[in-house]
Amino acid sequence: MPYLRDRAIVLRNEPFKEHDRKVVLFGIEHGLLEAVARGASRKEAKQAGHIVPMSEIEVLIAKGAVYDKLAVARLVEQHRAIRDRLGALAFVGSFFDLFERLQRPGIVDPGLYELLLDVLSIGESLPDEPSAERARLLWSAAALKLLDRIGLAPALSHCVSCRENVGESDAWMLPFDGTVACADCYRGLRTAHPNATCLAPTALTLLRFLRREPFGRVLLLTASTDVFAAASHAVSVTLQQAPLSKEPHGSETIFALLS
Ligand SMILES: [Zn+2]
Numbered sequence: 001m002p003y004l005r006d007r008a009i010v011l012r013n014e015p016f017k018e019h020d021r022k023v024v025l026f027g028i029e030h031g032l033l034e035a036v037a038r039g040a041s042r043k044e045a046k047q048a049g050h051i052v053p054m055s056e057i058e059v060l061i062a063k064g065a066v067y068d069k070l071a072v073a074r075l076v077e078q079h080r081a082i083r084d085r086l087g088a089l090a091f092v093g094s095f096f097d098l099f100e101r102l103q104r105p106g107i108v109d110p111g112l113y114e115l116l117l118d119v120l121s122i123g124e125s126l127p128d129e130p131s132a133e134r135a136r137l138l139w140s141a142a143a144l145k146l147l148d149r150i151g152l153a154p155a156l157s158h159c160v161s162c163r164e165n166v167g168e169s170d171a172w173m174l175p176f177d178g179t180v181a182c183a184d185c186y187r188g189l190r191t192a193h194p195n196a197t198c199l200a201p202t203a204l205t206l207l208r209f210l211r212r213e214p215f216g217r218v219l220l221l222t223a224s225t226d227v228f229a230a231a232s233h234a235v236s237v238t239l240q241q242a243p244l245s246k247e248p249h250g251s252e253t254i255f256a257l258l259s
Contacts, residue, residue: 092123122215140235141210154178161185203230
């Protein structure tokens, strides 16, 4: 029976048949993986504690005709501090949900693995009770970095039509194609894009910051709640165009949990 070995992060884990669990992982060398952990739902199962979502593990997976089996799972880092705090759990959990929905089996990218590790690390360093707006902004930063990595991030620097730089005055984010138009050009595009989102210069600057800067700097950022909300909304709009298998829980879940 062929085996594959990898270091992976547990994205999801759910009951499968009577005593088993299905584990969804993202591996450095193999990308998205799915394997069944036999007997992991039994109380005495040794592996159960190693395949908890957000853990980083070393795995040996036996390739099967019907499904793959998790033969060995060895814990590298449990990231337990995240599961003990609601704010961190809401942020990391809803990002993992989005992450999985944007992956396809066979896409391998160590940069995406790094992004997951960064999200886990900032999740662990979050204050006990981040505001819903702060957690949503961090989530938006993570979503933008993810979209950037897979080539779906919106073009935020210049107008799609005249190619001039945008950001000095209001710009418009066009739904469906992830681009931005300057106010002048948008007058001619309004009929084709009646649902475009207006982005004030502050929101556009914030979006660029979220995309570019490490999470630690996003955590320290100060701006008005309205600017935070505008940037987060623009990310939600962008995600509506992404090829998602299902709509992610995303920022709405964070609001519901933390407001
Ligand atoms: Zn223009």
